[in-house]
Amino acid sequence: MKIKSTLTFAALFISILGFSQEPDWEKLYKESQKTEVYEPVPPRVTPGDSSKDAPSDAIILFDGKNLEQWTYDNPDNTETWKVENSILTVNKKAGSITTKDNFQDYQLHLEYRIPEEITGEGQSRGNSGIFLAYLGMDERGLFEEGYEIQILDNYQNETYVNGQVGSMYKQSIPLANATKEPGAWQTYDIIWRAPRFKEDGSLRSPATVTALHNGVLVQNNYELKGITPWIGEPTYEKHGPSPIRLQAHGDPSEPISFKNIWLREL
Known part of the structure; x- marks a missing residue:
């Protein structure tokens, strides 16, 4: 021992x-x-003074001055999208607006505000949306087609969960409900990668989206099954770089306001 x-x-x-x-x-x-790498050197990007400010390489889509980067569905009704005090506000029946330029992969920042005196319920309460790639109207000319991330007031308002704010509409339920109360400014920060197609039109790789709503992760590199239609199943059809679209839903609960919209191409 x-x-x-x-x-x-x-x-x-x-x-x-x-x-x-x-x-x-x-x-x-x-x-x-043996495992150190020195090239390629990342480009220098000067960040904004805050997380909401555009970095030095951003494309400014709305700077609070005008809508020169956008086109109107209803050119005769441009007064229904008003720019006042550096804020863009849409009123009902205004028609949506679409960027003049097309984009493929990007980082998008956008801020929006639901009216403080909101009315309506369910999908008729502060309904809008961001089409991350807009493909035009359907064959009947009735509904917008593309890939939509939802804007809606879900502070104290229930609806189908794949149609609430933060969802890829009718397709991907958000990971959290991070909605602020009506009247407060809210933010989206989105990483969008467009789908890729083969020469014969078949899908090579799906679209993916990562999104933070008010700083909270709501979509985590989600692979889309296709476009986000109101009725029917998601499908893919071959397309290239596409514009971004802000939806005017036409609900009584509008006007919804936007500001500080910019993107960085990836």
Whole structure:
């Protein structure tokens, strides 16, 4: 028993002695250098003063001054999209607006406000949306087609969960309900990667979206099954870079306001 204890102590002493030896730092540094990479050097981007401010390489879609980057569905009714005090406000029956330029993969920042004196319920309460890639109207000219992330007041308003704010409409339920009360400014920060198609029109890779609503993750690299129609199943049809669209839903609960809209192409 005594011999066994002595051997155990000796083994422990040798073990401690081995760990106390100085590492061969020069050898370790050389091993580390084998996995170091120095090119390509990332481009320098100057961030905004806050997380909401546009970085230096952003494309400004709305700067509070005008809507030069957008086209109107109803050119004769442009007064229904009003720019006042650096804020863009849509009223009912205004028709949606669409960017003049097309985009493929991007980071989008947008801020919106539901009216404080909101009325309606369910889908008729502060309903709008962001079409991350807008593909035009359906064959009947009735419904917008594309990939929509929902804007809706769900502060104290229940609806079908794949149609509430933060959802990829009728397709992906948001991971959380991060809605602020009506009258408060709210934010979306979205990473969009457009689908890719083969020459024959078949899908090569699906669209993906990551979205934060008011700083809370609501879509985590979700792979879309196709467009987000109001009726019917999602499908893909071959397309390329597409415009972004802000929806005017035409509900009595509008006007909804927007500000500080910018994107970075990826």
